[in-house]
Amino acid sequence: MTRFLFSIFVFSTVFISAQNLKSPSEFLGYELGTEFTRHHEVVDYYEYVAETMPNMVKLTTYGQTNERRPLLLAYVSSADNITNLENIRQEHLKDTQGDGGNASKAIVWLSYNVHGNESAGTEASLQTLYELLTSKRSYLDNAVVIMDPCINPDGRDRYSNWYNQYKNKPYQVDPNSKEHNEGWWSGRSNHYMFDLNRDWAWLTQVESQQRLKVYNKWLPHVHVDFHEQGVDNPYYFAPAAEPYHEVITDFQRDFQVTLGKNHAKYFDANGWFYFTKEIFDLFYPSYGDTYPTYNGAIGMTYEQGGSGRGGLGVITRIGDTLTLKDRLTHHHTTGLSTVEVSSNNSEKLNSEFRKFYKNQNFRYKSYVLSGNQDKIEALKKLLGKHNIEYGTPSVSSVKGFNYQTGANGSMSVPKNSLVVSTNQTKGTLVKVLFEPKAKLSDSLTYDITAWSLPYAYGLNAVASTALVSGQKSEVPSISNTITGDTYAYISDWNSMQDARFLAALLKADIRVRKADHPFSIQGKSFSRGSLIITKGDNQNKPDFIAELSRISKEFGQELTPSNTGYVDSGKDFGSSYVQMITKPKIAILSGGPTSTLRFGEIWHFFEQQLHYPITVIDSDYADKVDLKDYHTLILPSGNYATHFGEKQLEKLKNWVKAGGKLIAMGGAINGIDGEKGFGIQKKKLEEDSTANKPKPHKNSQRERIKNAITGAIFKAKVDHTHPLAYGYGNAYFTLKLGNAGYEYLPNGNAVYLEGENPRPISGFAGSEAIKKVSNSLLFGAEQVGQGKVVYMVDNPLFRGFWENGKLFFANALFMVN
Template identity: 35%
Template structure:
């Protein structure tokens, strides 16, 4: 009897708790009992705990197993090997016919194909959550959204299942999400603590916002530096969703934001006005209604940016869909105090759930309209291209095959049509060689993405930017390019074939030679140094008689003598070939040290390359983004391990175990006077510091270097201004991210491997140092008219013209290399990465 009473009590409690959850999230709704609820599967109500990603995926697997209306697909994996998944939900007939539905839908993106009957086509709706891992309400809302859509017996759920294919992406950033999930759960109090100062609400460095390599994935839809977005974009172009919901969180004292964003000022210049002026407003009414029903406050048309193409809410706008950013005031834990009282995790989840359902409802109600808009978008792309004076862009660097391939791959990943250039041309003073350059026609469905890759924009409707104001990818890649008033090419490039590499046949050689111009030459060098091979670098150019005939080698070229090696000639050749194949390098050999022109191989202007022993300081007070960019760059492009040491451990380090210290942006206030003295002593005895942006200000404040700032302009604006204008006036003086033309000294060790004196650089700070007092140590300085793309105020532009982009401070026998402009920004500035490589490998040559 007692056993039966216990069972009844447990059943009562279970149904009571389930009812409590349903009353809060789904008041008055009935659900299919054959579909397990989140509470039944996870053992807690959504909002009581943060759900680990593996449990979330397990629940999605259970849903797909339990219902014929769902299918779970794996579209990739993260750096930490977590699966990237999409749960697809629709009526049974659609699930069984997904491939035909997809193919028919894709026809809408090709104006050459017959228009399908859109009245018979389901809406394609993508709900994407938790691109920032510490914005967790979205991932929890994905669980409830999937359950509701599969199990709800409401008429709205039935209508959506009948007329849509819903693609639920529960977490674009699983690695970061789990980092934050574990943090919040392990610091949860019982009862939970609402005090914003509680440890639960204040993550340690790095935060869960970022992925494995500490990248912000919501900036990666355009550059595709990270595996998560590489997988996402490949999947995206297999579907071209009509509507994409992009769910975020913001500060705890905020309410809820949904589009439209700020008119004109926050809008992308290539997106049709129809998207912003008609479609956004059409959808906004659904979101307002959903939040009004539960009494949640919200706002629109302010702050949040839709201009940068690399956002998850902007990229769909440039692909004929509607991208929608949602921002929920965050509890950053289980409950947190705000100006409106305590904000619970469940409250934030419910708002995201309501707008998720509203997104699906709007997508279904506006289904035929959005299908027609998708076709119209690509049709108007062709018609707009016909009015563009530029009919094609030609690009290519004849000296850097690897960087060409990287840029080609980016274009192909974004479905941009590219053709081989079939003739030698000179345009705008740049030479484009047949076989080493390519042509992109503007007349193609992806015309608007072509503009995003090549256009330089310097005029704007607003002067305040949430993020970057320029994103010309051809400049980021340092790619020589020019616009043409005609298009002439025949062979389209659809895949990149493996390049054929030159390697000398077996013979007696004095030395092997490698041109440092190729992007992956540093990978080759690191591979050799790691294998114990002695390598030297030439400070001046030379022309040598090689196994492939007469070859010119610029300053920075590598010389691998057959003498002075610890290995025999056969092992040397083997190591060289391994490194060449891995890095995609052409290797040449010469039987003589007497060169035809320039310095000889035994010149005093040839010196040994040391093995880099690199330490990077990270942790609280330093930029997780810049540190991650450096880590990712050296991991993936060089294959070189570096020591990443938390600032708090600096007291344990002996700097003399290293020859290079990297300081990402930050103010290293945790270091005490004796530790700073250790840095000064090590530096003066020959160490190399590579300093980025504000780290150079810290070095200056500690008198480790003694450089000079540019003085502020005397004209700082009006003496009096309205309080309401403060954001616009002050914001206009910020440099959110713009591109400038600099002059590069290619004879300086930092300039090794470059052939062109002009170099685009990216600036996103208002730090202005004067050029070095040493006339030889400012290898990168701005030109007289430097602005290439983006917004900058006139006073700041004048300061840019007078300041240094990269300069070197000699300190005793050592040096500090200052990068005031980040050469590794977002993992996509391939054009300036080599400056950073040179700082690591040739720092002691300065």
């Protein structure tokens, strides 16, 4: 068959298939937008389309969620492009290496429903898929469209199942009706209550980890993240608001305008309202618009009014009825418009994409990091997931900006240090993630303003303007010889890997002691918190040696053997300062007063990071639970203003007095502070006489942010002799997320800000907020009877990425007694 006849055959086959293709409404049996499509039905339709039109659709599964729902990607393009899909991908990636020039197709990635109750996106994807294969087929000649119909299937089904359970028939538009008011656990988050739209850079969640493996294989030209906002808001699309990060190119800015004007054309024709250049900026690197942008894409957020409040239809503030059909139609329109503009500008997208990867000339050429080896290995794992190259520095010292001092200086480079250079494919992303202080063009931002990885991982670092060469990085090998003749084995305590090791030992019923004083033995020194595992403590455990060998090998833990408990300096192993670590039974409060995000961070920490059991007690029945069954109770941050009554506080306090340990985090402290029964006190500031002077209304937003701290990094002082701070040095870089200020405790101030008006070393903090956190407690513990209350004003588990804070939480669990 000649090539001409073959092309005729392919065209005829595609045409006939498209003619026979059922629309989503025909396939599902109801008009799209009149019901919420459950995830398995979405999968069914995508599978049906791929089976019907295999020459234009390639459907893959890139993973599954915690609740075992599949994660899908559909590659949609012309028959010729689908046949040559792998060649198109490879030619496209050559543009990132400086040896391209033949790529010609626009690669457009459309991501839907990252927030489960922002459900119009997935519904829109069904109609968009159908029309790309039928009425809009011409868009596909110059474009490959990658569609992720639902990033968050667990959250989507949680919402759709809840809505179907509570909605009126057919539905009620009154916003006060139950169907417009989700409960405590809404559909927004994933299984572990994480916000997946803030996890692109940190990759703490399985959905993000699996998605990024595929994303890095394509690195699209355009990425759209479809969202929903409040029901009263008109549609939002590009261009984005300031601040833009300084690495964003002129073309990336300009093409957002090009796309926005095309969307506006369709919205104007239909009389739909929209806004641009407001609220949603391009700064924080872990969003579905910014992360792709820092990888060369035109990354955008599109926001439709609705979300979980929208239901199938709801009355808005101005008296209009907003339906699910309206919502999906708007998303469908911008989705098709995006593909249209991208297809028409495929040549420009390819040439500018090549420039993005070619023109990288940043001030800092290399970032050199040293410190705890476990923390370095943890950082390497994150870098590997992003395809960021790293190595071991081939120098003994380096000059540049010193992260610890905040000034230019030098740092010696020990063995097994780490160097990460911007002279690589992912150089722009390296600059964004590692830079000491991101340049902020506007303090009005949508999210946190500081995140630098050297601070987040607690490593010494220097940013060098010179390129520091490196060689292949290798993991140091650990080899332990464990025998039944050894008196004791000693392990360090200064990282989360040490905490995981301890958790595994306790779960295996191996008894472990901790050193409350530094000591030296057999010529080697050990710090406070060091773990001591003795033969005598475990003589009644027949498999002690085998289990200790297995667990130490699993966690790569180096154990120092000792044939004696008699130390060279410090306290002997039989001292009262070398106490047994309790195997704690731990409970956490959920529901009602707690924040789902803050609860989820703790839940995920226990199950996916520490691997230690935890009991979840819901606030609905917490009064009926006998706390005597638990060693530790955790109160996640939230709104506890009216939660604890007088009897509940008395019960809680009596439990602590009897020996219980209470860990209160963030907003939970407000529910138990000095006025309500415990010793911690809020800071009281003298009122500013100028505060009530009239100010222009146009400046009201600027005035409000004077009281805000939008995720800024502060350098705090540490009392490393306190059990809550074992494993730390004299300083800790904390990510402060608000202006809550508490007075120092009479005793037990483990981490605190010292001095008037402490300035952040990175990120934005308002002038009034700084006053509130001056001379204030961050982490501390107080003795109450026989028990302890641990206060965590700042959140060391925030979004699961502030690696250096996690040991504080482990200390609260295991070291504070």
